[in-house]
Amino acid sequence: MDIPYTSKPRPDTGLYNAKVGIWLFLASEVMLFGALFSSYILLRIGADVWPQGLLNIPIGTFNTAVLITSSVTVVMAWASLKMNNFPKFKLYMGITILCALAFLGIKSIEYKDKFTHYQVWLKDGTTLTGHIAGNPYFWNHNTLDKKKLDHIEFTSDGKHDAKAGDKGQSHPGGHAPAVKIERKDITRLSAYVPAHSTYFAIYFTLTALHALHVIGGSLVLAFFWGPGSKMWKTDPERFTNRIEIGGLFWHFVDLVWIFLFPVLYLL
Amino acid sequence: MTNYITKYLGMPPVTAAHAQGLDNLLWYIHVLMAVLFVGWLAYFLYVIVRFSKARNPKADYQGLKGHASNYVEGLVVVVEFVLLVFFAIPLWASAVDKFPDAKDSLVLDVVGSQFSWRARYPGADKIFGKQDARLVSAENLSGVDAKDPNAKDDFEVVNDIVVPLNKDVIVNVSSMDVIHCFAIKPMRVTQDAIPGLKLATHFKPTVAGTYLINCAQLCGNSHFAMRGTLTVMNQADYDKWAASKATGAGAGAGSYE
Amino acid sequence: MADSHDISKHVKTYIGIFIALLIGTVITVGLYYVHFNSIAVTIAVALVIATLKSFLVAGYFMHLMSEKKTIYWIMGVTIFFFLALVGLFVWSLYDIPKPRGL
Amino acid sequence: MQATSHATHHDPTHADSHHEELGFWRKYIFSTDHKVIGFQYLLTALVFLLIGFLLIGLMRWQLAYPGRAIPIGGALMEKMLGSDMVGKEAVTGKVGVIMPDLYNSFGAMHGTIMVFLAIVPLAFGAFGNFVTPLQIGAPDMAFPRLNMASYWAYFYGGVVMLVSFFVPGGAAKSGWTSYSPLASVADAQYAVNGQTLWIIGMVLLITSSLLGAVNFITTIIQLRAKGMTWMRMPFFVWAQFVTGFLLLLAFPPLEAAGIMQLMDNVLDTSFFLPTGMVVSGKVADISGGGSPLLWQHFFWFLGHPEVYVLILPAMGIVAEIISNNTRRPLWGYKTLVYSVLCIGFLSFIVWAHHMYLTGMGTKISTFFQTTTMMISIPSVFILTCFFISLWGGSIRFNTPMLFALAFLPMFGIGGLTGLPLGFNATDIYLHDTYYVIGHFHYVVAPGTIFGLLAGIYYWFPKATGRFMNEFLGKIHFVFSLIFMNAVFLPMFVQGMAGMSRRMYDGGATYSLQNTPEAIGALNALVIKHNISITHAAIGLGLAQIPFIINFFWSMFAGKRVTSDNPWEATTLEWSTPTPPPHGNFLKEPAAYRGPYEYSAPGAATDFTPQFQAEKP
């Protein structure tokens, strides 16, 4: 006996196997991201201060648009197959994959900016944000001790409220000249990495996990676009189903981002 | 009530004011459990003998008729409901909400750390000195601000806590490092000590003597030996002891500088 | 299963939703720059818009508007437990008693 | 007995005409056949069960004789684990004393291995895989390759867990609950430590369970044979169905939390670490701002549904066997189904009964103790149905039935002792004592393990074509029953006397011997129970030897079955050839009636299988 309902729907449920499977999988994904969202809420409620405006909103907005575009193209790709238009499928699916790559590219630029952007906490209780001369990655106060540095050259983002932090990279050199900060005045130093604060911890966790989903999804879609598309000739119905499944996953990834963007960038 | 409950359940003697209520509930539940267990077990043994293949070669499609099982199930539901609403919830509320008046009580800060209990007494003025995390150092683990006049008569003890007899004690339990659990079994007192939180519990010792404070939450390799003592003495002795601590060498505000 | 005529109707819906999603994004960001006086209102508005957007994606792109009962059951149960998770977490956070003393 | 007992089909080529010969690797190691995968799960999980037992054996030795070297293998253990872990006796200098860190490692790993690597894989992976598709009349799982992936994720998860014993600092040592901050503080001096590997292992295990759950639920929804309506499914399948949902929805939050704890350990974040922690006299170098309670919420959000993952499949097995061996229908099939659904539903909203003492307010703890009491009701219903099913039966006492019968009072004790824990007021006293240990071991050890053993004895003939030996089986049963109780009953006494769990020295520090003036300290008798428990645990281990012999001997030399339906059972798995070929059924199966039509009035035999067509 062969396994039934691999591409034809089962009469009483009206579904083929993979569709039940993917929705169950998405259900578990809802709980996964849901758990992270609820940690976000709890950490934020529990926090004394919650940093705001440390991310680059225009870039984030653009990335949102990119992802939304990819979501509509993937459903168009599926619709094209339904309408028996294979070349159009290739086109739409191609755009989807390009969007995914664009999203990842932009995300990695954002990450890189964060890794070289620093905050120093000084003995007198004040803090500064800005760049260290030479733009090193991932330093913290322990790095200074390890490198036996007794001071750093620090270019502050300038006199600012918390908001201006995101301008760091777009104004290299900043408004203020580089100053020398003695090691002994520094109580803590951290790049904008997960260890910086619970805000960045949850930011990186959520976005990196999301990015992993984007990578995974785009690999699968790329397979369907490339070698996997041979199946269109042999078993078009099953192939269309596969695109639907891939699309469902992809929409979910988009849906997660729809929440991530305002929650992390704006609020 | 001379205590048949502790005797039959094998618990340590009752030594705190609230403990009897808790024991009573524990007793009622165990009575319920025993009734259910014995009843079902008797039925069970009867059935497996009576309906063995040898005795009953032909099985009965219908099986049990009547509503006996519904009555049993209904009974369990009712008893559980009664225990819940009339005993458990009020007991918990009195443990968590109905705190004794702090003015008439001894208020202690107890902080667990690997692997000891440090108790801070507010001293004669009954007010704790200010604390500040930035002042924490190996010498001043509590981060007490020595400049605060209220801190002058505060004192600390490590592991050996002393409280007066028949007086309410409020303990704010906390931890410096990992999670511990402040437990004095004969007092029926257990409270997790969680870093970042200060959780209050209270009890009123009714029997003078020495008790063991145990750490009931795994906290590292010497968890098993994280033992303190609680000494309950009458008010006069306690006052003497407290006075000696507040002014004695190695205690009091002086030690924070 | 929908035939290709139906599908071409769907395609129009997809485009419409695409535009709606973009507009939603612009509004959210716009509101951020406008600033409401209260942070609570800002958060509420942003989340409401995000929720609407997610309904569009789930409802139309993922065809949830016209899915089978089984899928509704699965997702219904999931959403319920998700709400239990978040709700009970937050509730338990607020219901921690304060330390006692003078 | 006409249609039901075809002659057995021993000829695999005949049974399986249309598929090409697979090589050894594809057939036994990287197989996609649910039955082979079920067997892989079975064997791997039994090995882990044994490992879990050996760990607790060593711990029990230390509890009974604190500071004494283990009788054999001490030097070897020191070589393997290092002298920080395995010390010397103070007086004699004999090597082989289990050190506190090793005790804690063993404790954490005993819990982890037993729960995630032994019982869940047995209950869900092995029985679920082997039996479920057969019982619903499916040719295989819905996604065979996913099924294989699920097994291998489990396998590697197990390997990671075992490897972690040998990294510097040893395996995870913060309990199976891995509470932060301890999990982030312990062994923090080592870059890759047991805690980190524990999380990585857990992520693999969670992945495995998720893949399995997706597969099981899809299979049950989609691949039921003709006529196999929901209300004709055997209770075992219902139990697996609910179990699948528990895994599917409860595990992801722990996966999220695992990732966060991993970041706390590796990237120095502080999701679960609060501001102002002072570790060994120094202010910790962290950003702070996290919450240790968050981890606990996540852990128990999984942890509580998880305990029902451990018990429901066992209940399913017991239901099948009871019905088969009383020769009458299961009493209250509908009640059973609704109860199990109800348990599944409620089990998601009771988790904080493990956290009563973390400073809960009145309202929230009232909520959780109310739901906890509510969830005990369907368990009472299920047990009641089982008990009443016995009434009017014609009970056959074969080995599977003995284990299934013993399950009932054993689970009863475990479940009933859950009640005083469920009331928060009494939990103040009982929390983290040996009473808790006694409670849950009664449900998982004499409860679940007995259920699973019953299942092994019951389905062994279908899987191998041979019976297990009844005599050895009965020996195994009698001694297991005696020793299980001898191990776990005294724990209630210890717990009531106030002995805490996870005590390296078995509570000696808190004994009257140590502090004679202490009121209410543990008396000599309570401490002595440690020794009797340990002896009983050794006996329990020895009692498994007949089983191990029986298992392997019967596989090759046991009595052959003479029919495809040797127990004269009614469910679909007994209509397949023995052992079932790839694809399971020779012709498309169908279900014509409910699953438990035993001794139906007017029927020719005392069983009317689901697969027996209506007389025209």
Ligand code: HEA
């Ligand atoms: C399979 C596993 C399993 C099962 C089924 C249960 C079932 C239950 N558990 Fe248990 N529990 C655990 C596994 C399990 N538990 C584990 C592993 C822990 C500890 C984790 C740790 O801290 O490490 C734990 C801990 C635990 C605690 C926390 C204790 C503490 O840490 O302080 C609590 C508190 O409420 C609790 C309650 C319950 C309740 C109310 C049930 C109820 O569902 C029980 C309902 C059943 C009944 C009421 C029995 C009905 C039967 C009859 C009436 C018939 C009787 C017949 C005869 C005797 C012949 N459990």
Ligand code: HEA
């Ligand atoms: C499913 C879970 C499960 C199971 C089955 C068991 C089984 C057993 N457990 Fe355990 N236990 C836990 C889960 C489990 N445990 C957990 C979660 C903890 C808490 C950990 C923590 O504190 O963090 C714990 C803690 C714990 C403690 C407390 C330690 C402490 O607090 O310091 C003790 C003490 O005696 C103990 C004893 C036992 C014993 C004697 C068994 C026996 O019943 C074992 C019986 C098993 C056998 C006898 C093996 C049979 C073998 C076969 C049948 C193999 C056949 C092989 C082939 C065919 C190849 N366990």
Ligand code: CUA
């Ligand atoms: Cu402190 Cu255990």
Ligand SMILES: [Cu+2]
């Ligand atoms: Cu529980």
